[in-house]
Amino acid sequence: MSDDLATWLTAQIDAAEARTRDLLAKTQRNDLAVKEPRLLGRYIPGWHDWPDVERVCTERLAELDAARRILDLHPNAGLRSAPESCGSCASYPGPCDTLRLLALPHAGQPGYRDEWRPQ
Numbered sequence: 001m002s003d004d005l006a007t008w009l010t011a012q013i014d015a016a017e018a019r020t021r022d023l024l025a026k027t028q029r030n031d032l033a034v035k036e037p038r039l040l041g042r043y044i045p046g047w048h049d050w051p052d053v054e055r056v057c058t059e060r061l062a063e064l065d066a067a068r069r070i071l072d073l074h075p076n077a078g079l080r081s082a083p084e085s086c087g088s089c090a091s092y093p094g095p096c097d098t099l100r101l102l103a104l105p106h107a108g109q110p111g112y113r114d115e116w117r118p119q
């Protein structure tokens with residue numbers, strides 16, 4: 001069961017990173033498009049939003065990288081039987097609080113189990 005959470009969470013992080021990188025690429029293309037010399041000086045609705053979207057995407061990618069690094073600290077998927085992973089690994093049977101909390105933002109995705117909710 002605990003291995004399933006780590007595997008599922010890794011898949012969620014992979015999918016979130018792919019979506020974020022796709023949005024970042026679109027954002028950068030749009031930002032370049034509105035800087036086209038023929039468009040300079042003209043009103044383009046939303047043009048000023050692209051740098052903000054780019055910043056949010058960059059922050060999201062950093063958060064996902066941090067989540068991966070935290071997962072890497074759990075070679076045994078946060079099992080209570082392997083309390084060397086992190087301070088909360090030994091909190092109760094099953095995945096530790098750290099992995100449960102990392103998974104929580106993805107709870108709306110298919111495959112999430114209520115038993116993984118932090119206690």
Ligand SMILES: [Zn+2]
Binds near residue numbers: 074078087096097098
């Ligand atoms: Zn842990």
